[in-house]
Amino acid sequence: MRTLRQYLRALLNAKKLLAYTFLLCFFLWVTTPFLMILLKSFGRNWFGKLWLPPEFTLDWYKWAITVTNIPEVLRNTLVIAGIAVTISTLIAIPTGWALGRRQIPGKEVIMSTILLPRMIPPIAYALGVAQIFYRLHLIDTHLGVAIAHVAICAPYAILVLSSTFEGLDERVLEAASVCGANNLRTFFHITLPLVMPGILSSIIFTFTTSYNEFTLTLMTYGPKTITLPVRTYLAVGEGYWEVTSALSMILIIPSLFVLFMIQRQVQPEKLVGGFKGV
């Protein structure tokens, strides 16, 4: 009897061991590529069959800053992301409010329509956006690239904000009106502070979407509006892997910040979410 129990416990441990091996392999499979980029960006003379670079250097970061003109590229990226986030949020607050709090006939249809840009390959409408922007002389301007980003960011922001507005507690708003606050006052003093976390998470996600956006930027950028993803793509084409790695390490920083935020509070479903209708 005792041996049987021991045998069973060993089996259980073996099962646990197997589970951990699987999870660890998964973890390494996802993360080692980044470790290799990190090492590549600091390593020198890393050739042949070596596991680690023999020497470490900061040269590639210096190269990245001088040769690929990082300060200007970073400025472009941040300015574009800033404009895109502002426009998307300004669009999403009223639309999200209407979709979340008002009784609208055919709400589901409107919601699916607004989300349609996420169901079509971006390259399909990027072609149209590029042609329209050529006509309007918006190509190679910060505003132009930012507006192109809104095409992807706005549906996302609307999705997050409409579910935030929908989740508001009706009783709090009723209490405000009972206490004599008019609609506008209720909105600015009660509703807006309550949905602030939703607005913030929408801002964070639209910011990273714009910061990482590649397809639409590639179709609308020019020499004056090179962003970090485009610069990285060009650097890959030029073939300097070390400098490209250094660039990637800079490019990755906001994403790490977002991951940190997610770990703190936001539910991961929100990141994917919104396909309730599926």
Place this chain on the structure above:
Amino acid sequence: MASFLKKHRYALISFVMLLPGLASFFGLFFYPMLVTVVRSFRPEGVTTAWTLRNYTDFLGQASTRQVILLTFFLAIACTLLSILLSVPLTLLLRQKLVGHRLFRLTILVPITVPGLVGALGLLLFYGSRGWLNLLLMQGLHVVEQPVKINYTLTGLVIFYVWHYFSYTAVTTLSTLEGLDPAFEEAARVAGASPWQVLRHVVIPLIMPGILAGSVLTFMAAFGAFSIPLITGGSYRPLAVQIYKQIEVFTPARWEAASAMAVVMALLQLVFLTFYMRVLRRPTAS
């Protein structure tokens, strides 16, 4: 007029508030899409006449069928492998083993990090001097020469799964967490083995979640652009082919590219409609 305003005040306010969202949809998606569709029916370099030549040319080429097949192959292979990875992974994460929060966060890494950076890291990792080949050659002594993974079809499938499995995993995980444990307990009390519980109770119950997540993975993989652009080598799925029409040719072949984009969008819509129909069908078992 005033009475009309008063009567329909509620609807009017709703409509005005909806306007910004609708305007961005029509201005930044619907109108560009319309421009793409119209341009696809224009003869090359002409802006007035109509023609079907862009479509007949594109669909008539022998290589077209291969490109479409490649796109579908990559998307479907990626979707299936993502499901195969996500189900055991999420079942393990659900047991709340020590460190499960870290693994949970790991799932989100590929969709939060820019695709280009991920692609670069994968090229380094799977390259002839990357750690995988070093492990195979020096660690395990399985092979003499480095295995070629980058720029092959196998490699591309691996890269796709790395980039897009997250959608399936996250959706499956949240469905699994919402599952009432009473079902499993009932099955176990009734004498079912753990495997039987998994096969006949858990999997059917989380199937909607798995399928919904796999739709997202499929859409992302079908429309993938930056990953195959950098890591595809000679394998060019539809999105890359479209971009090449603009980048390689001078003057850019907007008409041909537009026709290809319309075909691509239609293929995705048709496939999605079909998929959702299967999805919505009540499972008989």
